[in-house]
Amino acid sequence: MPIKLPSFRARRDSYPPDLWTKCPQCGDMLFNKQLEKNDRICPTCGHHFRLSAEARLEMLLDPGTFRERDAGLQSVDPLGFVDQKPYPERVATAQAQTGLRDAAVRGTGAIEGQTVSVCVMDFGFMGGSMGAVVGEKVARAAEDALAERVPLLVVSASGGARMQEGTLALMQLAKTVAVLERVRASRVPFISVMSDPTTGGVFASYAVLGDVNLAEPNALIGFAGARVAAGTIAQELPPGFQRSEFLFEHGFIDRVVERRQLRGEIAGLLRFMRVPGNALEQPVVGSFNPIGAFLASVSGSFGNGNGGDRG
């Protein structure tokens, strides 16, 4: 439950008439309610649909451990940008549609009992585009990871930098990467998860710089949009171009991980990548009580079959 904003309509209101979704990969018609229950993975072909920030946090973190930070950060309009609509109007529309203030939500939480500083992006908010607010949230998540000596986890879902904030959006690449350099230097681990899509300035800054890079299957991941690439260079694009598996093949992604295995994979990685000087993990409020632990183990073993190796 990332944000509760009184004046905004609920996210689901924006598509109530759509009861069915067509899977873009296998063409099956999927009943939306069932799709949601299946973690937005196509039951037929395993296609991963996009996930909201809220659902993502719910999937990754131990129940009840997420504490949001900087919920009040909001975009301004530094350029006075108007295309067919003024930028502030676009932001307001996106807020009403998603119930989010901007395209990223950050805070702290626990993954199988290990505290992390986490920032997740939501493609539903203006294509997950990175303006000053998203950049600031990623930077602050990294700073908190540094200050509190806990691992940093960023889940990307973004079309890139937000054009409406011009070069100030571009500067978010420098802002986030500069903080990450400090994280790296102080040996705090950073796990980057790329979901569909992770492109442009987000891919070319923090998303690609994880100590470990994970990606969901068949996610669009790349620097230049495929259309830009095709248009600029008038060249046939190879099949599977800019998909997770393409990036994996070329050595930029450590592991392509099915959505329901992510939590277990991250927890497993974090058990190897301990923060020096913080070897004894603090118990986390929420998963500390026996019932919480019991429930977590139940959900784990039913959810992904990864519950067995929990320490």
Place this chain on the structure above:
Amino acid sequence: MVDRLLGRPGEAKGAAERPKGDRPKRGKGSAEPADPKAAVWKRVQLARNLARPRTLDLLAEMADEVIELHGDRGFGDDPAMVAGFARIDGRRIAFVGQQKGADTDENIRRNFGMPHPEGYRKSMRVMELAERFGLPIVTFVDVPGAHPGPESEERGIAEAIARSIGLMSRLRTPIVAIITGEGGSGGALAIAVGDVVLALENAVYSVISPEGCASILWRTPDEAPAAALAMKMSAQDQLELGVIDRVVPEPGEGAHADPRETAKRLRTAIIAELDRLAELPLDELVEARYRRYRALGPYTEVATPEVAPPPSRGIADRLRDLLDPTRWSMGMPLPGSSRRDEPPAHEEV
């Protein structure tokens, strides 16, 4: 006018201290066409002018000695990016910059100044050399964008750009970055992270090409001038946004009309900045550079009621969830508080 162009002290900090959300007023040069769209478009054309002096041309004019270095030690040598050592007014520097061609043949060889990953890896290599041997770095940014094709993606253009930005954010040597022509997005920023960022008067700097922006937001590339205006991509606008620190005026019609004079003016500006930066202790320099970029990008903080930790759920709720048959059958992880298959927000407030 010149006062305004040169007026801003080169202090990197000055740019970063603009209050959040403060929107600078737009100033217009007197010699520009009356229509602001036409004015900014004219600058885009000037920045792209085929006769505009390129990195090596400028260096040839301003430096006493230039030694170009080649190759990224991993894949090859990228002619779209040049790097090496130079001596300017007796000062030893390392330089990196994109290099467009002066004619079609050279442009094909140099890929129209669009570097592949190996170009950025070459410039990183030379910048690391500079740090090791205590040479300040001067970068010349003139790029439509990094090369967007499949080879580029295969070899990790995004990774190369991100690494280059990271390297420049922490290098323990002074960095003067100069936007000399087109500052095209990530491909430009990858070598434009500096203690001080200068721009030639008719240079442009943007997050996406105006054509690309127009085809996305206006749904036609023909609206590129409108996009260029909306993105405030001229050097003067970038100065007011605090993205660059100083504008170096071009002679006459523009840099292409008098490359020698352009180089002379740039040389003066570079020397002044190098001297100023040389006086700062390295720790302070790197910290100030970090803070410059850490502070860029305005936002507001809306006073929301502190987001309270979720109310701890009673054992009855937990058991009810546990016994919920749909969860058992679907094998879902237990939710924190809301269920994804129900409308969440408006019930919760």
